[in-house]
Structures are given as structure tokens and as C-alpha cells.
Amino acid sequence: MLPREALDSTFDLLRKHHEWFKNALPLIASENVTSPAVREAMTSDFQHRYAEGWPGERVYAGCRYIDKVEFLAMDLAKELFKAEHANVQPVSGVVANLAMYTALTKPGDTIMCLAIPCRGHISMGKEKFGGTAGAVHGLKVEYWPFDEKKMNIDVDAAAKKIKEVKPKLALFGGSVFLFPHPTKELSEVARDIGAYVAYDAAHVSGLIAGGQFQDPLREGVDVMTCSTHKTLPGPQHGMILCKKKLADAINKAVFPGVVSNHHLHAVAALAVVLAEMLEFGKEYTSQIVKNAKALGQALHDRGFSVLCPDQGFTCSHTIVVDVTKHGDGGTLEQKLEQANIILNRNLLPWDIKEGRHYKNPGGIRLGTSEVTRLGMKEKEMEEIAEFIKRVVGGEESLDRIAAEVSEFRQSYQQVQYCFDSAVQAYEYLKIH
Ligand SMILES: *Cc1c(COP(=O)(O)O)cnc(C)c1O
DSSP states (O other), X not given: OOHHHHHHHHHHHHHHHHHHHHTXXXXXXXXXXXXXXXXXXXXXXXXXXXXXXSTTSOSSSOOHHHHHHHHHHHHHHHHHHTOSEEEOOOSSHHHHHHHHHHHHOOTTOEEEEOXXXXXXXXXXXXXXXXXXXXXXXXXXXXXXXXXXXXXXEOHHHHHHHHHHHOOSEEEEOOSSOOSOOOHHHHHHHHHHTTOEEEEEOTTTHHHHHTTSSOOGGGTTOSEEEEXXXXXXXXXXXEEEEEOGGGHXXXXXXXXXXXXXXXXXXXXXXXXXXXXXXXXHHHHHHHHHHHHHHHHHHHHHHTTOEESOGGGTSOSSSEEEEEOGGGSOHHHHHHHHHHTTEEOEEEOOTTTTTTTOOSSSOSEEEEEOHHHHHTTOOHHHHHHHHHHHHHHHHOOSOHHHHHHHHHHHHTTOOSOOSSSOOOSOTTOOOOOO
């Protein structure tokens, strides 16, 4: 392929992707769509610059405006999360976790966190699984006892285990986060044995900002790490919020520890989304949670085994469905994708014991952050559930369902809960 053709095909593929997402139902729990204002900040000249170090004390010249924007982002983050200190430099949630490990622990120390099948994140994984905690920072990993029925940490067993294991760090949070973790109860136990308490809010930072989940920083948590692009509808980036007494340790762990360039365009875009969340966050995130509960109910009513029916399915943006009576999560994920419904297969906590594995697990995971951002409400969740039922039913052609999904999507093309929406959500912006 000639270079010019390669360039043209890259743009051709990008346009096709945009076109597809205009016509699809985006239900991946870890994703969202940004406002046009966030997209504009992402294309600014900041993306070409370096600014190592703390604003005002940079290693590079040319940071006159970059410094002001970074201070703005930090101030907005502190205001939104009522945090004593914010560091907006980590380039992703994993990098935020690695900085947090670096600040609070030494290699060889023990951490307690969720196991991967209970949807701990790879950044919490053991050395033998190549996880960041074990393989990169050399931590020993012990798992929270998990109540599979309640899909939450078992408080009594966990309190006992903290006293036995004496971890250096107790870490809450995970990638399937249906209900608030018992941070209040267990922080006290952890503090009694001298452990730090951290909370990985990658998935739920937006819900926390909107006051719809739990409030970790007021429940005994020392450090909260975030991705900024899941329920918080910002750029792909990371952020750390913490108590003032840990600010220096966190800052040093981030730079020079784990970032050189910290993606300044993303910092600017983060300032934009934090401002949007201060204005619209409560309304947006309360609708996300209402939609997740409604989607859980609508699927339950159609015969699906949505987890935790007796707890209202979820208190977050996520629901999990056990699909073993319809096949496996991997096959279903692919069929749904052919019908323009985009979600993930998901390992259920008991899958490994029952001989299922990551490629063909027993579950699927659905998130409502992005469809809510497009303006959908409870009524639309019924329609989504009906589309999913038709795909699982297997009697109609997937192409036909895809065409109907696309038609349904036409009324939801604008990003809501933001100041300006001058272009459509998935509009392709040509500047070359
Ligand atoms: C998504 C996720 C992360 C990290 O995400 P990045 O892609 O690095 O931003 C960390 N922890 C949990 C629990 C997650 O779900």
C-alpha cells in the first residue's frame, strides 16, 4: 500500500467507525462519550507540548497557559470531589493506581483487594497473572472475601482477614461495581492495624462526583484513584484525590515516578468535563443509576437472570446478567455486536469454579452511562431490553435487528448534560 493510500484508508476506517457508533447502542460499562467541548480541548496545541513537573516549577519553557489550565483542573477536581488535594497528571487509571502503590507501599508489602473473577482490575493482579500490583510493583496480593450472592465484600470475613493478614494497604473498588463497598466499616479496621486505605473509583468517579454512590473520602479513605472516562464523561486520562498529608508522596510518585509527559490536552479536557459535572453532574448521574435499575428490571421481566434482583439489581451504572441458560457470554457478545448492540462478556465470580473462562464466561455486563449521555431515559431501557431479547431469541435475522436498532438510535444523536452541543455525538470532525 502506498503511504497516501494507507493514510486514506486510516481515515476511511475512522469514518466507518463513527458511522457505526451513530447507529449502535453503546452499553460498555467502562466507556462514555465526551461533549463537543471536551473534544475541542483534545485537539488543541496542548497535545504537542511537554510540561514535566509541578505547574510553576516546570522542566520546560512555553508553559504559561498550560500551568494555568492545570491549576484550574486541580481546583475544579478539589471542588467537585471535596478533596484536600488533587493530582491530574496520571495518564490513565492504571497509572494512577501504580502511583498510589508507589506512594503508599514498598515492593514485598501486602495489599488486599478484589480477585479478578470478582472483578478486581488487572492493575490489582498478582505477579503470576502479570497484574500491575504484583508483576510491576512487587506487592503480595490477598483477596477480599466476597459474598457472591450480594456481589459485595463480605464485611465480617474481611474484617477478620485484615487482622490476620495485616496488609499495608486495603484497596476498595473494582470493574464490576454494583453496590457501594463497605469502606466505612473496614477503613476503621484497616487503620487500627496501621494500613492505608485506598479506593479505585475508575468506574464510579462520575457517580461519586454527582453524589449518587458512596463518598469514599468521607468514609475513611486516604487516597482515591480515578479514570476520567467511564461514568465521568471526560477524556481518557487518570486522576488522584487524597488527603493533604499524602499530597507530597502522591505528587512525587506521579512525577518523576510514572509520568514524564502527562498529556496536557487531556488535562485541559479534564478541566472542561469537571466544569460540566459541577453544573450537570447530579442530574446526569442520577439518570444513569435510574436507567441501570430500569434496564435490570426490563431484562428481568423478559426472563433474563439479572444478578441481585432482591437488591434492585444495582446502585451504579452497571448490571450483570447470568446468560448460561442462553449459551455463553462470549458468543452472545458477538451476536449482539452484529445487531449493533455493543457490550462486554463478563466473568461471573463462580465461573472459574464451574469450568468457564474469560473467553466464554457465563455473564454479560451492561452499563448505562453512554446511552444516558445521549438522552435516553427509563422508557428507552425497555426498548433496549426488547432488542436484546430478540437477539437472544434467535428467530430473526441479526441484520434486521441491527437495522431497527439503527432506526431507534436516530433520535439520540446529541450529547446531553453539557454547556454546548454544536456537533453531534459521533460526528466525524475533518480538519485536514
Ligand atoms: C478501568 C479500570 C482501571 C484503569 O483504567 P485505565 O484504562 O487505565 O484508565 C483501573 N481500575 C479499575 C477498577 C478499572 O475498572
